[in-house]
Amino acid sequence: MTTDFPAAVLWDMDGTLVDTEPYWMRAETELVESFGGVWTHADCMKLVGSGLWASAEILRSAGVDMEPDAIVQTLTDRVQQQLERAGVPWRPGARELLAELRRNGVPTALVTMSVRRMADQISGLIGFPAFDVVVAGDSVENAKPHPEPYLTGAMLLGVDTSRCVAIEDSVPGLASAVAAGAVAIGVPHHLALPESDAYTLWDSLGDRTIADLASVFRTRPAVEGVVAP
Missing domain, CATH: 3.40.50.1000 (HAD superfamily/HAD-like)
Incomplete structure (x- = not known):
């Protein structure tokens, strides 16, 4: 060249x-709601483009009582499941x-x-x-x-x-x-x-x-x- x-x-x-952003948003919402919290579309937008471990800390502050590594693993598992089911x-x-x-x-x-x-x-x-x-x-x-x-x-x-x-x-x-x-x-x-x-x-x-x-x-x-x- x-x-x-x-x-x-x-x-x-x-x-x-x-x-894949809608897949991540769905995974985040499900996770926060599983701990009794509320996760809005605006909350989802704040994480777009962020690193997963930084996002995990924000999710912890929203009430997700898990370690950051566990949050990253859980979110990734859920997104990969959606990719397998719904396609890329x-x-x-x-x-x-x-x-x-x-x-x-x-x-x-x-x-x-x-x-x-x-x-x-x-x-x-x-x-x-x-x-x-x-x-x-x-x-x-x-x-x-x-x-x-x-x-x-x-x-x-x-x-x-x-x-x-x-x-x-x-x-x-x-x-x-x-x-x-x-x-x-x-x-x-x-x-x-x-x-x-x-x-x-x-x-x-x-x-x-x-x-x-x-x-x-x-x-x-x-x-x-x-x-x-």
């Missing part, structure tokens, strides 16, 4: 590649763009705050070898919005983060990608994303191509990231 093309593309999962709700255009990247030999990483077993489950259902590496929430010390997840993805691919495009749907995810020095594209779904010179906003991945990614990369904003975890 030329210097006008990204060395790799780093993908968020929940809300970007797949629309792919986001429009995501698999198609991912497939085009793979056909053209562009390295890819999945950078998600879900745990590895769920990331592997979804990766295995894509229908082709989609990712060279997977960075999951249980494989990093610091969750998004910290830059560590995206720095780790680029490091495992052997590329500089500044040569990567990251695709995200949440404010914490975009903050992580920008702080890591990646060229970030925000594709809002459940929550609106604010306009910013630090990243590019797309309404959807539908009909987006590798040429569109290259165009964003060529006109990338001059945003300083960090160079090490």
Whole structure:
């Protein structure tokens, strides 16, 4: 690839590649209600894009009397059950763009705050070898919005983060990608994303191509990231 093309593309999962947020919201609501609490849609929205262990602490403050690791395991189990029963709700255009990247030999990483077993489950259902590496929430010390997840993805691919495009749907995810020095594209779904010179906003991945990614990369904003975890 030329210097006008990204060395790799780093993908968020929940809300970007797949629309699993309703599954997480259902799991959170059921868990809080099982302890006699109330969990509203607004409460659910506050957790979108957050790391699972940070979310677990918020759920504990809502009355869930469990240890954080147990909360993460319970939520993940419930979401995986829904995936098995109802299938994977792919986001429009995501698999198609991912497939085009793979056909053209562009390295890819999945950078998600879900745990590895769920990331592997979804990766295995894509229908082709989609990712060279997977960075999951249980494989990093610091969750998004910290830059560590995206720095780790680029490091495992052997590329500089500044040569990567990251695709995200949440404010914490975009903050992580920008702080890591990646060229970030925000594709809002459940929550609106604010306009910013630090990243590019797309309404959807539908009909987006590798040429569109290259165009964003060529006109990338001059945003300083960090160079090490």
